[in-house]
Amino acid sequence: MISAVKPAIQAARSPAHRWILPLILGMAMMAVLSAQSPGDPAMDWSLADSPAIASSSDAFPTSKETPSLKLDGPQSIETIVIENLTEPIGADSSISYTRQQVMQWAYQHSPEANMIDQESRAVACGVDCDDDDAVCQLRLIRSVLAEIALGRRSDDAADAAKAYDRLVAAQLGKQIARQGIEVQNRLIDLANEADRLGVTDGNVLQLQQAKLVWQDMEVQQTFATQKLRQELARRTGQPESEVALAVAIDSLQSIESVDAGFSVATALDNRNDLKAVKQLCAGMRSCNLSSARQLIGALSPGAGLAIASAAGKKLFSCFSPDANTSDLSCRRQQCSLLRESLSDVIRNETLQAVLDVRLANARLGLIDRQLQWAEERLAETKAAIELDQQPVGSDDLIRLELEKLRGDQLARQLDVSLAITEWKRVQAIVLK
Numbered sequence: 001m002i003s004a005v006k007p008a009i010q011a012a013r014s015p016a017h018r019w020i021l022p023l024i025l026g027m028a029m030m031a032v033l034s035a036q037s038p039g040d041p042a043m044d045w046s047l048a049d050s051p052a053i054a055s056s057s058d059a060f061p062t063s064k065e066t067p068s069l070k071l072d073g074p075q076s077i078e079t080i081v082i083e084n085l086t087e088p089i090g091a092d093s094s095i096s097y098t099r100q101q102v103m104q105w106a107y108q109h110s111p112e113a114n115m116i117d118q119e120s121r122a123v124a125c126g127v128d129c130d131d132d133d134a135v136c137q138l139r140l141i142r143s144v145l146a147e148i149a150l151g152r153r154s155d156d157a158a159d160a161a162k163a164y165d166r167l168v169a170a171q172l173g174k175q176i177a178r179q180g181i182e183v184q185n186r187l188i189d190l191a192n193e194a195d196r197l198g199v200t201d202g203n204v205l206q207l208q209q210a211k212l213v214w215q216d217m218e219v220q221q222t223f224a225t226q227k228l229r230q231e232l233a234r235r236t237g238q239p240e241s242e243v244a245l246a247v248a249i250d251s252l253q254s255i256e257s258v259d260a261g262f263s264v265a266t267a268l269d270n271r272n273d274l275k276a277v278k279q280l281c282a283g284m285r286s287c288n289l290s291s292a293r294q295l296i297g298a299l300s301p302g303a304g305l306a307i308a309s310a311a312g313k314k315l316f317s318c319f320s321p322d323a324n325t326s327d328l329s330c331r332r333q334q335c336s337l338l339r340e341s342l343s344d345v346i347r348n349e350t351l352q353a354v355l356d357v358r359l360a361n362a363r364l365g366l367i368d369r370q371l372q373w374a375e376e377r378l379a380e381t382k383a384a385i386e387l388d389q390q391p392v393g394s395d396d397l398i399r400l401e402l403e404k405l406r407g408d409q410l411a412r413q414l415d416v417s418l419a420i421t422e423w424k425r426v427q428a429i430v431l432k
Contacts, residue, residue: 073075093247099164099253102236103431106160108235114154120145136287143279144295150427151272158425160235162418167228168248169414172220177218180403183396184211192395217407255361260354263427267350270428274342281335284326293331300338346426353423360419364412371405374398385403 120142127134184207191204226244233243267276277299284292379397384390424430 006108016255024304030230043429055085066196089412095242096163097232097243097246099161099248099250102160102164102232103157105236105238107153107157107431108236110149110153110156113149114155116145116149120149133287136285137291140280140283140285141295143283144276147279148270149394151276152428154272154428155423156166156235158430160232161421162431163228163231163235164248164250165252165414167225167420168250168252169417170224170228171248173407174218174221174225174408176407177214179223179406180214180400181218183403184214186314186396187400190396194384203401212256216425219268233316252413253420254413254416255357255420257422258354258357260351263354264347264350267346268343268428271346271426272428274339274346279333279341281339283333284328284332284335289328289331292335296331296335296338297316307326349426350423352427353419356414356419359421360412360416364409364416365407367409370404371409374402377401 013094124143127138181225188204188207188211189209195204229243229246230240232238233240236243280292280295280299378395381390381395381398385392385395421430424432
């Protein structure tokens with residue numbers, strides 16, 4: 001019953017339920033704000049597919065993200081070709097985005113929130129200021145719509161932050177793939193040298209095949225970067241040509257611990273969907289009962305509209321006289337039940353988000369220990385090679401394992417960052 005007022009947890013979830021309230025109130029301006037401003041030139045992402053004009057420079061410089069992932073040697077020929085075929089040209093490191101900037105832009109650009117605000121203004125234009133009942137209904141409608149719009153803005157800011165973090169992770173993942181390719185190349189060179197000397201010490205074809213796995217990873221991360229840049233342009237309203245060249249300068253988020261009780265209290269104080277229901281309950285009067293019924297029906301589909309439908313009212317006739325005020329106390333009770341039910345949902349969402357953060361941190365800790373032990377094995381192997389106790393190249397095998405573990409570590413770090421953003425979203429403190 002109350003799912004209509006729950007914010008979207010994932011950007012991929014169907015947004016149909018989020019359009020119920022604007023539809024109920026007669027929204028007539030569905031295209032107030034589009035995902036791209038009319039004056040902004042569209043970025044032709046297909047230009048990067050032409051080898052003739054592509055550049056080998058990285059549109060997302062690695063030196064500003066994780067210095068420890070910088071390559072010591074030149075890139076392989078295959079890596080350069082892949083990069084030229086998939087990345088945008090003309091990177092300009094002077095354009096930089098922070099996570100806070102991206103969230104602020106998404107908060108202001110939010111198409112749904114802007115349309116709800118526009119609907120609120122449109123409703124006000126049709127009200128006779130000398131009609132006390134109409135003004136009473138308008139006051140209730142605008143107060144509820146204002147909170148719903150703020151909730152939509154907070155959700156869109158959180159979704160933009162998640163896209164930002166995925167972009168950072170994809171860029172770092174591409175660096176890890178390149179390092180894996182470099183280590184694989186060294187193993188291939190050793191195998192070729194052994195084959196030239198007539199020593200059967202490595203299968204070159206098998207090593208070449210393993211190298212393709214790393215190249216596949218690099219291609220996936222490269223195209224993921226482009227897709228996420230397009231998503232950021234849509235969510236923030238910034239020109240695609242600018243977002244395609246921007247440098248994300250913030251690292252992935254981290255947090256040591258979260259307090260469940262404090263998180264629940266914060267969510268119950270800040271959540272805009274709960275504030276909207278509270279505004280509805282507190283502002284319900286006999287003069288605005290018609291509007292209140294429709295708002296209840298919008299916030300909890302199936303409730304509130306029964307009397308209006310049975311009376312043969314039109315859907316948007318909330319300003320027409322309503323002689324039936326006997327159900328005012330029942331509607332107030334219904335609103336109180338809606339508030340209590342929504343509070344329970346918010347509490348559950350917050351506790352789930354707290355558990356997700358703790359789970360992500362625990363898994364990251366395990367992979368950190370694996371990485372530490374692998375680094376200790378590498379140090380021991382290098383010392384053994386110097387003493388001729390291990391064959392040359394055995395250290396590169398451990399380095400290859402390290403790159404795989406770093407990829408797993410990056411995935412866990414992304415899980416932590418996304419969980420933190422969701423934990424903030426359910427508390428309505430994304431921008432705080």
